[in-house]
Amino acid sequence: MKHLFKKVLVCTICFSLGSVFAASQDTASEETIWLSSLDVSRVEQGWGQARSNRSVDNRRMMIAGQRYQNGIGTHANSSIPLLLDGNGVELSGRAGLDDETRNRGSVVFQITADGKEIWTSGLMRPGDAAKEFTLDVKGVKALTLLALDGGDGFDYDHADWVDLKITMINNGKPKLDIPPIEDAVILTPKPAASPRINGAKVFGVRPGSPFLFRIAATGDRPMTFSADGLPSGLTLDSETGQITGKLEKAGEYKVMLHAKNALGRADREFRIICGSQIGLTPAMGWNSWNCFASAVTAESIKAAADAMVKSGLIDHGWTYINIDDFWQVHRDSKDPTLQGPKRSPDGRILPNPRFADMKGLVDYVHGKGLKIGIYSVPGPWTCGGCVGSFGHELQDAQQYAEWGFDYLKYDWCSYNPAFEDRRDDKDWNPYTSPNIQYSGGDHPIKGRAPFKRMHEALAQQPRDIIYSLCQYGMGNVWEWGTEVGGNSWRTTQDINDSWNSMSGIGFRQAGLEKHAGPGHFNDPDMLVVGHVGWGNPKPTKLTPNEQYTHISLWSLLASPLLIGCDMTKLDEFTLNLLTNDEVIEVNQDPLGRQAGRITQEGTREVWAKQMEDGSMAVGLFNRSQREQTVTITWSDLEITGQQSVRDLWRQKDLGKFTGQFQAQVGRHGVVLVKIAPAK
Numbered sequence: 001m002k003h004l005f006k007k008v009l010v011c012t013i014c015f016s017l018g019s020v021f022a023a024s025q026d027t028a029s030e031e032t033i034w035l036s037s038l039d040v041s042r043v044e045q046g047w048g049q050a051r052s053n054r055s056v057d058n059r060r061m062m063i064a065g066q067r068y069q070n071g072i073g074t075h076a077n078s079s080i081p082l083l084l085d086g087n088g089v090e091l092s093g094r095a096g097l098d099d100e101t102r103n104r105g106s107v108v109f110q111i112t113a114d115g116k117e118i119w120t121s122g123l124m125r126p127g128d129a130a131k132e133f134t135l136d137v138k139g140v141k142a143l144t145l146l147a148l149d150g151g152d153g154f155d156y157d158h159a160d161w162v163d164l165k166i167t168m169i170n171n172g173k174p175k176l177d178i179p180p181i182e183d184a185v186i187l188t189p190k191p192a193a194s195p196r197i198n199g200a201k202v203f204g205v206r207p208g209s210p211f212l213f214r215i216a217a218t219g220d221r222p223m224t225f226s227a228d229g230l231p232s233g234l235t236l237d238s239e240t241g242q243i244t245g246k247l248e249k250a251g252e253y254k255v256m257l258h259a260k261n262a263l264g265r266a267d268r269e270f271r272i273i274c275g276s277q278i279g280l281t282p283a284m285g286w287n288s289w290n291c292f293a294s295a296v297t298a299e300s301i302k303a304a305a306d307a308m309v310k311s312g313l314i315d316h317g318w319t320y321i322n323i324d325d326f327w328q329v330h331r332d333s334k335d336p337t338l339q340g341p342k343r344s345p346d347g348r349i350l351p352n353p354r355f356a357d358m359k360g361l362v363d364y365v366h367g368k369g370l371k372i373g374i375y376s377v378p379g380p381w382t383c384g385g386c387v388g389s390f391g392h393e394l395q396d397a398q399q400y401a402e403w404g405f406d407y408l409k410y411d412w413c414s415y416n417p418a419f420e421d422r423r424d425d426k427d428w429n430p431y432t433s434p435n436i437q438y439s440g441g442d443h444p445i446k447g448r449a450p451f452k453r454m455h456e457a458l459a460q461q462p463r464d465i466i467y468s469l470c471q472y473g474m475g476n477v478w479e480w481g482t483e484v485g486g487n488s489w490r491t492t493q494d495i496n497d498s499w500n501s502m503s504g505i506g507f508r509q510a511g512l513e514k515h516a517g518p519g520h521f522n523d524p525d526m527l528v529v530g531h532v533g534w535g536n537p538k539p540t541k542l543t544p545n546e547q548y549t550h551i552s553l554w555s556l557l558a559s560p561l562l563i564g565c566d567m568t569k570l571d572e573f574t575l576n577l578l579t580n581d582e583v584i585e586v587n588q589d590p591l592g593r594q595a596g597r598i599t600q601e602g603t604r605e606v607w608a609k610q611m612e613d614g615s616m617a618v619g620l621f622n623r624s625q626r627e628q629t630v631t632i633t634w635s636d637l638e639i640t641g642q643q644s645v646r647d648l649w650r651q652k653d654l655g656k657f658t659g660q661f662q663a664q665v666g667r668h669g670v671v672l673v674k675i676a677p678a679k
């Protein structure tokens, strides 16, 4: 018989850039290909992004002290799906944990061929030498390289596949089995021309604080607003829908709001709860960080406020315009717009030259019917290296109130629980020597103290300031965030606009639902739709389905909704995502419940939340790369009988169902429905 495969040339030197490892002159002969030559950026993994020839943290790959030039750096749980079409011969390489985890993490590497395991590394720990494999893959159609967490969660599981190459025949090429990105389909009809009242149905205010609430309503202008039962002390501007004034006495007031235009009128019940609790529904607004990061200026804040109004977002309940880091003077920046005196001689915080007229800026934003937020940290320096609040907490709270701020995001960077013991030590200066050794930020008491201190400072101010904690979930903040006065607390590290980051964070919120309620919410970080990019904004890398998943999940989670994009570049798709009032109502529901995970079958998950009107908001999610059918049964939802199902993104009734509801859900997508007893 004729020899079918003839190795013509065997090259032992690797070409650093080329994908072909050993070329052949004969079409039927073998070719060896580095798998790092594939575009691995859309590989699914638990954290970060897979990289060619670099670790997940974008460093040179190193396993047990040994450097590797070639390979794929991933993070558990990751799956690299390859199509070989039966043209593979041999797969070889090594796998191990990257030394960059500094002795943390554990991973099990696994390779499957057409669904069957053909190799596993067993449990690997940091410092283990890379494990080698050489596998026969003749006739295999689909090969999957998995890096799974070692049973202790996936934190620090930086998993490297190195020297990873495959020999192919018949000119076959390994392909990544990742389907193309779907079209951006707008699902939601435009708001009607007749009036509809949107936004929060319940509002908390403290006695004596200025009342600031604008009735959000869509529909043609001119529109006239009125209200029945408005308690004395409050007045409503019939043209703008702005309610202002003061309530002196604690109590609950039921008001009926009306909005009227040439085409009709809308009425809506509105509850005012005057007491100690504010922020009864999750904050909705915008924050500068995900878009501008250190490049934020007063002009970009004004432009965001302008766009919030011009785009109509304000009419759907979007309210806060929040300045993140970099409004203060920087520790040592060379940029003159970040330089200047850090505090006045009497200790008052001074904005940097970009925010020369802070009061003017606050008034400008208020003048648009919006509210405004500011940012600080309990330590001496913010995460970006600007002046923090350490030792000046009360003074800073007073200053925010004097300027007229309505919201404070209080981050963590540069704080150290050991500071708690040194606050009164005159010989110690945290600004010049902040590096006290401390093992972590989750000290059970000392890690809470700085947040409580700022809460007490805010509570003394003559205006209501929403308090947003940002310490990334340390010390199970959800268990004590309410105690230290938090209206919300970040539960995770920073989000970015990748599927792995967004979905990893979002779906990891399961179990935290018992800690959320009116006035205190879990915060899985800001929205990454539209143009985002931390100083270099570009269209989000989330696909259209992933963006629907993002907004649906954050709505179900009763998470603060803070848009992170360049508001001057809102496109129609993004605007549609942010203006579906039925979806927003899921987020703003007065019960303040956070959805829990009801079922999980592989990559299919159903999450549901109880709504005030007796219905349930239910998200059917598909975390896989292919369309799937997702089913929810009434028994899983603990409901019975005939139920009406409404598709919230399409704002369309789907009919009456008994026993269960089933939907085709696109890759990384969602079908978000409201299920209510059929009339």
Ligand code: GLA
Binding pocket: 289, 324, 325, 382, 383, 384, 411, 470, 493, 494
């Ligand atoms: C941290 C926070 C971010 C942002 C930056 C500012 O990383 O988590 O949301 O506020 O600090 O420096």
